[in-house]
Amino acid sequence: xxxxxxxxxxxxxxxxxxxxxxxxxxxxxxxxxxxxxxxxxxxxxxxxxxxxxxxxxxxxxxxxxxxxxxxxxxxxxxxxxxxxxxxxxxxxxxxxxxxxxxxxxxxxxxxxxxxxxxxxxxxxxxxxxxxxxxxxxxxxxxxxxxxxxxxxxxxxxxxxxxxxxxxxxxxxxxxxxxxxxxxxxxxxxxxxxxxxxxxxxxxxxxxxxxxxxxxxxxxxxxxxxxxxxxxxxxxxxxxxxxxxxxxxxxxxxxxxxxxxxxxxxxxxxxxxxxxxxxxxxxxxxxxxxxxxxxxxxxxxxxxxxxxxxxxxxxxxxxxxxxxxxxxxxxxxxxxxxxxxxxxxxxxxxxxxxxxxxxxxxxxxxxxxxxxxxxxxxxxxxxxxxxxxxxxxxxxxxxxxxxxxxxxxxxxxxxxxxxxxxxxxxxxxxxxxxxxxxxxxxxxxxxxxxxxxxxxxxxxxxxxxxxxxxxxxxxxxxxxxxxxxxxxxxxxxxxxxxxxxxxxxxxxxxxxxxxxxxxxxxxxxxxxxxxxxxxxxxxxxxxxxxxxxxxxxxxxxxxxxxxxxxxxxxxxxxxxxxxxxxxxxxxxxxxxxxxxxxxxxxxxxxxxxxxxxxxxxxxxxxxxxxxxxxxxxxxxxxxxxxxxxxxxxxxxxxxxxxxxxxxxxxxxxxxxxxxxxxxxxxxxxxxxxxxxxxxxxxxxxxxxxxxxxxxxxxxxxxxxxxxxxxxxxxxxxxxxxxxxxxxxxxxxxxxxxxxxxxxxxxxxxxxxxxxxxxxxxxxxxxxx
Amino acid sequence: xxxxxxxxxxxxxxxxxxxxxxxxxxxxxxxxxxxxxxxxxxxxxxxxxxxxxxxxxxxxxxxxxxxxxxxxxxxxxxxxxxxxxxxxxxxxxxxxxxxxxxxxxxxxxxxxxxxxxxxxxxxxxxxxxxxxxxxxxxxxxxxxxxxxxxxxxxxxxxxxxxxxxxxxxxxxxxxxxxxxxxxxxxxxxxxxxxxxxxxxxxxx
Numbered sequence: 007x008x009x010x011x012x013x014x015x016x017x018x019x020x021x022x023x024x025x026x027x028x029x030x031x032x033x034x035x036x037x038x039x040x041x042x043x044x045x046x047x048x049x050x051x052x053x054x055x056x057x058x059x060x061x062x063x064x065x066x067x068x069x070x071x072x073x074x075x076x077x078x079x080x081x082x083x084x085x086x087x088x089x090x091x092x093x094x095x096x097x098x099x100x101x102x103x104x105x106x107x108x109x110x111x112x113x114x115x116x117x118x119x120x121x122x123x124x125x126x127x128x129x130x131x132x133x134x135x136x137x138x139x140x141x142x143x144x145x146x147x148x149x150x151x152x153x154x155x156x157x158x159x160x161x162x163x164x165x166x167x168x169x170x171x172x173x174x175x176x177x178x179x180x181x182x183x184x185x186x187x188x189x190x191x192x193x194x195x196x197x198x199x200x201x202x203x204x205x206x207x208x209x210x211x212x213x214x215x216x217x218x219x220x221x222x223x224x225x226x227x228x229x230x231x232x233x234x235x236x237x238x239x240x241x242x243x244x245x246x247x248x249x250x251x252x253x254x255x256x257x258x259x260x261x262x263x264x265x266x267x268x269x270x271x272x273x274x275x276x277x278x279x280x281x282x283x284x285x286x287x288x289x290x291x292x293x294x295x296x297x298x299x300x301x302x303x304x305x306x307x308x309x310x311x312x313x314x315x316x317x318x319x320x321x322x323x324x325x326x327x328x329x330x331x332x333x334x335x336x337x338x339x340x341x342x343x344x345x346x347x348x349x350x351x352x353x354x355x356x357x358x359x360x361x362x363x364x365x366x367x368x369x370x371x372x373x374x375x376x377x378x379x380x381x382x383x384x385x386x387x388x389x390x391x392x393x394x395x396x397x398x399x400x401x402x403x404x405x406x407x408x409x410x411x412x413x414x415x416x417x418x419x420x421x422x423x424x425x426x427x428x429x430x431x432x433x434x435x436x437x438x439x440x441x442x443x444x445x446x447x448x449x450x451x452x453x454x455x456x457x458x459x460x461x462x463x464x465x466x467x468x469x470x471x472x473x474x475x476x477x478x479x480x481x482x483x484x485x486x487x488x489x490x491x492x493x494x495x496x497x498x499x500x501x502x503x504x505x506x507x508x509x510x511x512x513x514x515x516x517x518x519x520x521x522x523x524x525x526x527x528x529x530x531x532x533x534x535x536x537x538x539x540x541x542x543x544x545x546x547x548x549x550x551x552x553x554x555x556x557x558x559x560x561x562x563x564x565x566x567x568x569x570x571x572x573x574x575x576x577x578x579x580x581x582x583x584x585x586x587x588x589x590x591x592x593x594x595x596x597x598x599x600x601x602x603x604x605x606x607x608x609x610x611x612x613x614x615x616x617x618x619x620x621x622x623x624x625x626x627x628x629x630x631x632x633x634x635x636x637x638x639x640x641x642x643x644x645x646x647x648x649x650x651x652x653x654x655x656x657x658x659x660x661x662x663x664x665x666x667x668x669x670x671x672x673x674x675x676x677x678x679x680x681x682x683x684x685x686x687x688x689x690x691x692x693x694x695x696x697x698x699x700x701x702x703x704x705x706x707x708x709x710x711x712x713x714x715x716x717x718x719x720x721x722x723x724x725x726x727x728x729x730x731x732x733x734x735x736x737x738x739x740x741x742x743x744x745x746x747x748x749x750x751x752x753x754x755x756x757x758x759x760x761x762x763x764x765x766x767x768x769x770x771x772x773x774x775x776x777x778x779x780x781x782x783x784x785x786x787x788x789x
Numbered sequence: 790x791x792x793x794x795x796x797x798x799x800x801x802x803x804x805x806x807x808x809x810x811x812x813x814x815x816x817x818x819x820x821x822x823x824x825x826x827x828x829x830x831x832x833x834x835x836x837x838x839x840x841x842x843x844x845x846x847x848x849x850x851x852x853x854x855x856x857x858x859x860x861x862x863x864x865x866x867x868x869x870x871x872x873x874x875x876x877x878x879x880x881x882x883x884x885x886x887x888x889x890x891x892x893x894x895x896x897x898x899x900x901x902x903x904x905x906x907x908x909x910x911x912x913x914x915x916x917x918x919x920x921x922x923x924x925x926x927x928x929x930x931x932x933x934x935x936x937x938x939x940x941x942x943x944x945x946x947x948x949x950x951x952x953x954x955x956x957x958x959x960x961x962x963x964x965x966x967x968x969x970x971x972x973x974x975x976x977x978x979x980x981x982x983x984x985x986x987x988x989x990x991x992x993x
Contacts, residue, residue: 077918079881079915082883083883086883086884086885087883087885087888139987161913161918161921162883162911162913163911163912163913163914163918163920163921164884164911164913164921164923164957165987166883
């Protein structure tokens with residue numbers, strides 16, 4: 007509701023106090039007004055009683071006068087004798103003497119004497135009342151005006167009529183009555199109108215007042231209960247008392263309405279109420295002001311804290327001035343400490359993020375930031391990476407601690423040589439520098455100079471190290487080209503490979519690793535699409551003089567990149583784990599094609615290369631064995647000797663399972679790696695394939711021939727059949743046959759070919775059974 | 790017409806020949822007897838000869854009261870007003886035709902007054918308001934006032950005439966009601982007159 011504490015406090019306190027004051031004022035006002043109303047009520051009641059007394063007194067006076075007249079002998083004489091003139095004069099005389107409004111005589115027969123100007127019949131009701139006896143008195147309406155009337159019978163001595171005296175109850179008369187009251191009452195006599203309503207006799211009463219009176223009398227129950235009631239008038243509330251006045255003629259003709267305005271009653275209290283109101287307003291004002299001041303002094307440090315916290319939130323370091331020793335002061339102090347700690351921690355984190363924790367030098371991240379910060383001008387920015395040669399060996403010699411010190415020393419030396427150089431440790435053995443150069447050549451020169459400056463004998467604590475460095479440079483191709491650092495590091499590798507001390511990045515030599523990675527997914531697609539096919543290279547049995555089997559080789563005709571070298575994608579499949587899918591596909595394909603060959607009348611042993619990565623894969627072995635058993639294929643798995651050595655026990659167990667399943671095992675590329683005789687002994691192989699490097703040099707000398715011959719003998723000794731790979735010319739074939747080699751494979755026999763050409767080729771093989779291995783002239787050139 | 794004359798003649802004859810006794814009972818509408826009512830019978834043919842009653846024509850003042858309250862006297866009678874009280878009285882009457890005034894007179898003094906015309910004289914004392922009496926001057930011998938039982942007996946009245954009942958409280962002009970009446974030749978005849986009385990008459 008309130009966004010500011012100050013406003014909240016001010017409104018709350020001022021509101022609370024104001025509310026309390028208001029309630030108090032209301033109570034005081036209510037009490038005063040109740041009291042005033044009570045006073046007025048009791049005053050009205052008292053005055054009602056006084057009025058009764060005054061009325062009675064007045065009536066009694068009138069009555070006495072009337073009685074006196076009625077008994078006057080002379081008057082009786084006149085009345086009895088019907089001497090109207092005398093009667094009239096007597097009545098007039100008495101009226102002026104007693105100061106009464108009306109004095110007249112009503113005869114026994116209803117004749118009225120002494121009431122000039124009033125119609126005869128008007129007094130019929132009165133005559134009725136008089137005739138009924140009982141000396142009626144009360145309100146008498148004469149010519150529409152209320153009068154207080156009394157009557158006295160004239161006995162002469164018999165009743166001959168009545169004397170009636172009446173005093174008009176005009177407003178002046180009522181005022182004189184009201185003057186008797188302790189409070190300035192308003193007394194009014196109301197007479198019944200023809201329509202049944204009531205009409206005031208006060209000539210000064212206005213129409214609104216008449217309506218208020220009428221409304222009040224509507225609510226009056228007609229009872230003379232002497233209970234004052236509240237009355238609403240145009241000038242505010244009043245307390246009013248209604249007294250029905252006894253009529254002289256019977257009926258309810260007149261009322262006395264006593265009232266007193268509450269406004270008037272409250273007037274004496276007005277100064278008191280005004281004082282209370284003024285005091286209240288003043289108090290609320292002062293309180294609001296004081297609260298505001300207090301709240302402001304209270305909330306100012308809080309607001310400052312709030313401001314500071316916001317600033318801190320948005321990353322600005324702020325301090326709050328501590329002014330007090332109270333909770334807020336302590337809070338401000340704590341905030342300042344916290345703010346400082348946060349800033350320090352942030353600084354440390356930033357430093358850590360951008361610096362090498364071991365050497366305190368800027369790190370790769372900082373260097374990349376620096377690259378991002380460069381702008382590409384006429385002089386292209388270059389990155390040079392200086393790598394310590396034989397780092398691992400040096401580290402082994404002097405230990406981690408000192409090698410870190412060595413890097414630090416190198417960095418310091420570089421700064422010495424080129425002050426202001428942007429420099430970072432981007433790898434354990436690598437320091438990168440950022441500089442500008444017009445060309446790669448100039449950059450290379452710069453890097454070479456720097457490298458040469460850093461090389462040499464360096465003392466790290468107690469150790470002395472001869473440091474050799476290799477430098478690689480790369481240009482920053484675009485602002486923020488972070489890969490420049492990587493290229494420079496590769497340039498180092500490339501330089502080392504080229505046995506150079508400095509080198510620029512050679513993109514052509516490097517290839518594109520990202521592209522190679524995508525090759526694998528394309529290979530999987532190609533397997534399904536049929537981009538990969540099997541080519542079969544026939545294996546020629548020298549003893550039988552016939553083709554005894556084929557080796558299935560995977561070939562990939564990429565739709566956009568053309569033929570992909572098997573070495574590339576097979577190696578990559580081995581490294582990325584895709585070799586399993588590839589081999590599985592090859593197996594299935596080979597089995598299917600063996601069946602085609604069989605249908606074509608050629609029962610050939612189908613050799614498939616099994617990658618070293620899959621030899622100890624039992625799940626694959628299960629799958630392959632199931633597949634082979636299900637199809638009844640005759641397969642040979644060619645295993646590279648080196649691969650078999652990786653996990654010998656598992657591999658040998660797996661090979662044994664294949665062998666048990668009727669799969670022949672061939673040891674491939676024998677002699678190329680580090681061939682182990684003990685494993686040769688342990689592997690339950692059927693065939694040994696001598697690596698083509700031995701076969702191709704077979705004819706070169708005695709020594710090579712002897713090596714092949716003894717290998718063949720060794721294999722035979724172990725019960726293995728021997729296949730020579732890479733047989734490319736006739737002399738080699740002749741020699742191999744002479745040495746007792748069992749099978750020959752190579753371009754001399756046939757190139758690898760798809761199954762359909764193979765069937766065609768088999769239909770007319772260049773070598774015939776029983777022939778000495780002699781090949782047709784057309785195929786000898788194939789290599 | 791001839792028949793009527795004949796009837797009247799016969800009535801007149803019978804009146805002389807024989808007399809009857811008329812008993813009249815005066816009651817208020819509720820049937821209660823009315824005391825001090827003056828009952829008179831006025832024969833149609835008028836009355837001849839002097840009229841006398843067998844009670845004194847006197848209204849005495851005793852114990853500040855008039856006694857009797859109602860006195861019936863014949864026309865021309867001289868009514869005496871003896872004062873037996875120790876106080877003096879001022880007897881008067883304003884009744885039309887019967888006006889008189891007997892100025893203050895004392896104990897054992899007697900004033901008298903002759904009433905020459907028939908009518909009612911309401912008599913009062915100017916000193917003592919509550920003293921009141923009525924002197925009914927009649928021109929017929931058939932007159933009497935009711936007692937406590939409200940009855941009167943008028944002997945020897947006969948023939949056709951008017952029966953009149955007067956009482957100060959009767960609510961009627963002249964405080965009297967009349968009724969034509971034909972009395973039979975012989976025997977007793979009873980009449981009941983119900984009269985309406987004013988609720989509160991003058992003070993007694």
